[in-house]
Amino acid sequence: AGTEAIERAAVDHLREERGAQDLEHLRAAGGLAADLRGLGRYDEALEMSTWILTSYRELLGDQDSRTLSAQNNLAMSLRLLGRYEESLELNRRTLEARRQVLRHRHSWTLYSEIHYATDLRLLGRYGDALSLQNQSVRVHRLVMGQDNPQTLRAEHNLALCQYRSGERSKAAALFTRVLERCERVLGENDPLTMMFAASQSFFAREHADIDQARAISEKVVGGYTDMLGEEHPYVAGTRANHALILRNVGERDQAHALLEQALADMTRALGEHHPWTLGCAINASALRNLVGDPESAAALTDAVATRATEVLGRLHPLTLSVRIAHAADLRGLRERQRADKVETEALEDLRATLGDQHVHTVSARSRNRPYWDFEPQMI
CATH class of the missing domain: 1.25.40.10 (Tetratricopeptide repeat domain)
Known part of the structure; x- marks a missing residue:
């Protein structure tokens, strides 16, 4: 400040x-x-x-x-x-103009490719995002070298694209490599290192080592709090991520308290219609169920499904996640018919947008409750 x-x-x-x-x-x-x-x-x-x-x-x-x-x-x-749609449209125009004015291999043109691929990914267009970022990483390595911070950004976004597309082993290797190289090149407290560590932590929570996830997450939350202060959305977001780790190691009361705090802080910072607030609410509803408050969980996912549909559209991955979560909440309240209707419609939309074999679709079909990961953005 x-x-x-x-x-x-x-x-x-x-x-x-x-x-x-x-x-x-x-x-x-x-x-x-x-x-x-x-x-x-x-x-x-x-x-x-x-x-x-x-x-x-x-x-x-x-x-x-x-x-x-x-x-x-x-x-x-x-x-x-x-x-995200408006950002995508502007980044598309910037990328096209830079390709014409500066040519394809200029660092700013490549930078625009990262931004455009990020928007595609945040809109759930995982295939398009992955193919653009894949090709862009190859050019980044050639033109700018392995250890250039912009190359690291490109690779980090590629790891996120791979993760969202279901290429988990590729993502695992790349998340680790990018974080290690960034720590070496820029140091542990650089904003870019923090951003990469946040992703490494939520990936490790689900697919690797919960103790590693917890250690990294504690550092990330502490680092953002020191750097940005208690009120900042990144602090609320990384606390929401940390709460999921606490949930996974059985500390459910702490997890519940931390998520309610994160949801309140994110709402205060950005309002109740921001996608990050909606994401925090998806996670908070899961914890409300765990601590024995299924009514308020179902009320929350109901409200959030309406808001997410307004803000992001019915077919956005975040909206689909909350619709699946709402079905689970209704089932918890023994409202079987409504639960089945909500679940069937959401599964149809998942198949139509992401395909029958996509990890999100498979997970929803197996009735694994979805959660949301906060991802710090480039600024």
Whole structure:
């Protein structure tokens, strides 16, 4: 927040001296918008990023590299607000323009590929995301080298794409390699290392070593709390992840308390319609069941299914997860008919969107209750 105050003073000064449409002023404003994204103040960042892009377009046209950078930054602000379709559309335009203006192997073009593939993945378009990120990682390694932080970002997103597509052993190897290399190149406390550690931890919870998952997760929660303060969405999100580890090792009361806290904090930070809040609620409902409160669990998944459908659409993976969870909650209340109806419809939509053999579909068919992993984003 100290940096933000300094940046803001500089921006105000430049605006008074040179006017709002001055390039130096716009560059400083871009720095301030990035600070706001880092602080979790996404609405303010969006407002600022929007007028910065408009100003660059008026001054320099659509194809100037500074306009394209501003367009990239606006997409990041949209993604952090969970507006994935809008982010995807902007990143697609930025990627196409950079491929034309800067060519395919320029580092900024490759950077746009990571962003575009990330949006595809966050929208549940796993196949498209995986094939783009796969090809992009090969070019990153060739052009930028194995240990370049941007190559590591590309590989990290590839590991997430592999994980979401069900290629678990590939994802396992890549998550580990990326985290080890990042620790070596940038150190343990770098924001990129923290982001990679968060993923390594939720992957390990499900598919590797729960003790390793717990140790990494404690470091991640502690690191984000020290770096960003108690109120930040990343703290709420990584606490929600940590609660699932506590649940898995049998500490259900602590897990329940931590998830309710994370849900309340995320709601306060971002509102009840943000995808991260909806995700926290999916996990909180599972814990409410575990501690013997099935009524409030079912009420929560009911409300969240409605909200997720409004915000992300009926077929988004997060919406499908909460619909499956709601069916389980209804079954817990002995409302068999309603449970069967909700489950049948959700399974049909899973088959239609992800296919019959996708890990999510198979898991839902086996009546494994879905959960949600918080994933810190690039800012």
